[in-house]
Amino acid sequence: MFGIHKKLRGWVAAGLIGPEQQAAITAFEKSRQQGRFGRGITGLALFAIIIGVLSLIAANWVSIPASFKIIVHLLINIALAITVWRAQMRGQDNLREGALLVLGGLTLTFIALIGQVFQLGGSYAGALLVWQMAMIPAFLVYGQTRLTAVPGVLAFTGCVPVIVMEWTDKIPDFWSMFTGVAVLTALPLLYVAIGSMERCRATRPVWCDTALRIGFVILVLSASLASLLWYEDRSDEFSAVFDRAGIAVSSGMWILSVPTIIAVFALFGHWAFFRSRAVDPQFYVRTWGLVLTSIVMLGLPMLIPNGSSDMLAMGSFLIYWGFLGWYAHATGAVRLLSLAITVLAIRIWIIYLEAFGGLAMTGFGLIFGGVFMLAMIYGARRLNRRLGNSARTQHAGKV
Amino acid sequence: MRHNLAILTLVLMVLLPSLLMVKALHDRGNGLVWQVDMTGYDPRDLLRGHYLNFRYDWDIVDVDSSEHCIAGQACCLCLTERAPNDFTNPQVRAVDCRNESIARQCTSRLKNMNAMMGPQIYYVPEDHALRLEKMLRDGGHDFKMEIAVPRSGGPAIIRDLYVDQKPLASFLTQPD
Numbered sequence: 001m002f003g004i005h006k007k008l009r010g011w012v013a014a015g016l017i018g019p020e021q022q023a024a025i026t027a028f029e030k031s032r033q034q035g036r037f038g039r040g041i042t043g044l045a046l047f048a049i050i051i052g053v054l055s056l057i058a059a060n061w062v063s064i065p066a067s068f069k070i071i072v073h074l075l076i077n078i079a080l081a082i083t084v085w086r087a088q089m090r091g092q093d094n095l096r097e098g099a100l101l102v103l104g105g106l107t108l109t110f111i112a113l114i115g116q117v118f119q120l121g122g123s124y125a126g127a128l129l130v131w132q133m134a135m136i137p138a139f140l141v142y143g144q145t146r147l148t149a150v151p152g153v154l155a156f157t158g159c160v161p162v163i164v165m166e167w168t169d170k171i172p173d174f175w176s177m178f179t180g181v182a183v184l185t186a187l188p189l190l191y192v193a194i195g196s197m198e199r200c201r202a203t204r205p206v207w208c209d210t211a212l213r214i215g216f217v218i219l220v221l222s223a224s225l226a227s228l229l230w231y232e233d234r235s236d237e238f239s240a241v242f243d244r245a246g247i248a249v250s251s252g253m254w255i256l257s258v259p260t261i262i263a264v265f266a267l268f269g270h271w272a273f274f275r276s277r278a279v280d281p282q283f284y285v286r287t288w289g290l291v292l293t294s295i296v297m298l299g300l301p302m303l304i305p306n307g308s309s310d311m312l313a314m315g316s317f318l319i320y321w322g323f324l325g326w327y328a329h330a331t332g333a334v335r336l337l338s339l340a341i342t343v344l345a346i347r348i349w350i351i352y353l354e355a356f357g358g359l360a361m362t363g364f365g366l367i368f369g370g371v372f373m374l375a376m377i378y379g380a381r382r383l384n385r386r387l388g389n390s391a392r393t394q395h396a397g398k399v
Numbered sequence: 400m401r402h403n404l405a406i407l408t409l410v411l412m413v414l415l416p417s418l419l420m421v422k423a424l425h426d427r428g429n430g431l432v433w434q435v436d437m438t439g440y441d442p443r444d445l446l447r448g449h450y451l452n453f454r455y456d457w458d459i460v461d462v463d464s465s466e467h468c469i470a471g472q473a474c475c476l477c478l479t480e481r482a483p484n485d486f487t488n489p490q491v492r493a494v495d496c497r498n499e500s501i502a503r504q505c506t507s508r509l510k511n512m513n514a515m516m517g518p519q520i521y522y523v524p525e526d527h528a529l530r531l532e533k534m535l536r537d538g539g540h541d542f543k544m545e546i547a548v549p550r551s552g553g554p555a556i557i558r559d560l561y562v563d564q565k566p567l568a569s570f571l572t573q574p575d
Contacts, residue, residue, distance in 0.1 A: 062524040074417065081409040088405070103412060111416045116522050118423035119557035121514065134415040137408035 004029055066117040073110050077103060084142055097147040104135050104151065125166035128159040140207070149210040153191075157214060160187060174245035174252060181302055182259040184222055185295065189263055191215025192291060193270075223294040223320060229301035230313035238305040253303060260299030267292050283331060290327050293320065314351050318344060329390070338384055345380045426556045430547030431507050433478060434487045434561065437544050439536035450520040451531050451560070455544065457491040457516070468495040474512040475552065477505035487543070496552075507548040509555055521560055527571055531562070 008022045017025075057064070080103040087096035108131045114120065115127060132155070139152040164183050168176035194200055195212025242252040271288055278284035297320050301307075325340035327333070349372070436456035457476070468474035475496040478489040493512060494501045502508055509515050521544070523531055534540045541563050546555040562570040 062526075070420065074413070077413050081413050085406065085409060107412055107416060111419065114416060114420045114423065118420065118427070119521055120419070120423060121519060121554065121557070130415060130419065134412045138412045141405050141408045 069113060070117060073106070073113055077106055077110055080106065084138070088142060093145065096142060097145050100139065100142050100148050101151060104139060104148070104155070107131055107134050123166055125163040129163055132156060132159050140204070144204075144206060146206055146210065149206045153207070153210045153214050157187070157218070172245045173241045174247060174255075177241060178256055178259075181256060181299075184218075185259040185263050185298060188215040188218040188222070189266070189291070189295070191218070219291065219294040219298075220324065223297035224317060226298045226301050227313055227317040227320065230307065230309055230316065233308035234301075234305035253305075257299070257303050260295060260303065263295045263299075264292070267295065286327055286330055290324070293323055314347070317347055321347065341380045341384050345376050348376065423556055426549040426553065427547050427558060430549045430556060432486060432545060432547050432558065433489055433507065434543045434545050436488055437535065437542040437560075439532065451523045451528060451535065453519050453521065453535060453542070453544075454517070455515060455519065458488055460490050460492055468493055468512075473497060473510070475502075475505075476509040476512050476515055477501065478507040478509065478548065479504070480506055508552040509548060510552045511554055515555065521557065523560075523567070524571070534562075 005026070008017070008025060011017045012019060012022050061069075080099050083099040084096055084103060087093075087099060108127075111127050111130055115122060135152070136156065139148055143149055143152055160183065164179060168179050171179075191211040192215040195208045195210075195215060197208065200208040238252070239249055242249050245252070247255070267288065275281065275284060275288075297316065300316075321340050321344050325337060325344065328336035328340055436458075437453045438456040439453055458481075473496040474493050477492045477494045479492075480486060481488060481490055489506070492505075494505070496502070496508070496510055535542050541561075543561040543564075545558040545561060547558055548555050560567040565573070
């Protein structure tokens with residue numbers, strides 16, 4: 001309330017609102033805050049009790065008979081499954097989503113408990129695979145809000161590398177590398193493709209939107225991190241991997257490029273079939289360009305292993321994030337625009353620090369860099385404000 | 400139809416993990432039971448103190464080159480009794496899984512040879528884990544793992560840990 005009082009006084013002084021409106025807003029906020037302290041303390045007390053009960057169970061875990069632990073856990077899971085069903089029938093959305101989320105977590109702990117009680121020597125990947133097979137169908141059927149969609153997609157995304165890595169441990173390094181490139185290229189594209197499908201957006205809007213967003217996050221993150229590979233000459237490492245697999249370097253490079261080539265072809269195929277059908281063709285073209293650039297950024301350091309260059313590492317990162325900034329500006333994504341400007345500012349500052357060698361020079365560099373950074377943040381904020389306003393105006397114009 | 404499918408997804412969520420338990424119970428009850436010596440190994444482990452880290456101390460015997468599996472092939476551990484009806488510390492040979500004539504000579508066969516030769520973990524009460532691990536590494540005590548090997552040759556199911564011929568629970572409750 002302290003903050004709002006100060007703001008209200010400021011708005012009254014600036015003539016934005018009158019004293020009556022100030023009083024009405026104050027009364028509204030006061031009524032909204034009533035009982036907040038009591039609710040907070042009650043929540044804290046319940047939280048303490050739950051943690052206490054869990055600690056007591058944990059402390060006596062060994063003394064609790066294994067069959068009892070399994071039966072109780074199974075009963076809780078069954079009760080939660082029934083709760084999800086009943087809540088769905090009665091239209092209690094919050095209860096359904098909450099119970100489903102807890103059931104998802106408890107399915108994993110149930111698998112872990114069975115592993116512990118029966119001393120199953122299975123792998124983490126095996127346990128996660130069973131978890132995903134059990135969880136995904138129910139989450140897709142019952143999950144309708146971000147409360148289940150975000151953890152569901154994130155859990156799947158987290159399980160994929162663990163399962164794939166367990167499998168690639170058993171195959172030669174070259175094929176392990178190939179699988180890594182293939183999964184890193186295909187997974188985000190699959191998310192973006194599924195998330196963009198009209199039918200998916202009509203039937204499961206929250207899931208599609210979540211998949212789309214996470215797909216873009218993976219694409220941008222992997223493309224950005226891939227630019228760091230230019231710092232090192234990877235040819236010796238690649239040659240050793242190819243040698244161990246008994247594959248010639250030229251053939252190996254061709255095989256490694258297959259996922260990127262397929263992805264690029266798929267993107268051009270998409271362009272050919274869907275560009276004319278897009279609701280907003282300009283938005284489609286820009287987004288398509290972003291995906292293609294990300295795939296190329298991700299694939300190139302793998303395909304040109306001997307191209308080590310600090311300039312390339314710095315330049316490709318800056319150009320990519322510059323492009324992201326332009327994309328955000330052009331599509332009216334104000335938050336992405338702010339992020340792009342901040343990332344660019346930090347990366348330029350890091351480049352500046354990287355350029356200095358000795359201690360004295362580093363000292364001068366840091367002082368100069370600090371001043372430079374302050375100036376840059378000032379400039380970036382001004383630019384951000386200007387571009388943000390322009391993007392908002394454009395967006396408002398479209399609406 | 401849609402209702403049935405929706406119910407099925409929830410049933411699957413509870414049933415699928417339960418099937419793991421059913422399979423473990425089945426293998427545990429129906430597999431051939433062996434007792435195998437255990438040995439300790441480098442205990443550097445993130446979960447140290449919650450599990451007993453060990454290896455099976457298999458009594459590997461030389462095999463004829465014709466029946467030996469070649470690296471990269473599907474290798475099985477072929478367990479045979481040391482004496483008739485003695486299911487303690489079997490004699491073990493690494494053999495080609497696909498060779499049925501050799502398979503018939505084995506009392507039990509374990510398909511996942513590499514996993515069975517490598518490090519293992521056994522969940523023990525955390526108050527006792529470090530002491531048991533030290534006892535196992537230092538020697539002077541008889542550690543044996545009782546395993547059930549399913550007739551299909553699937554992964555061995557651990558039944559119980561024996562320390563100085565006593566099941567672990569009895570060993571831990573006996574006065575020092």
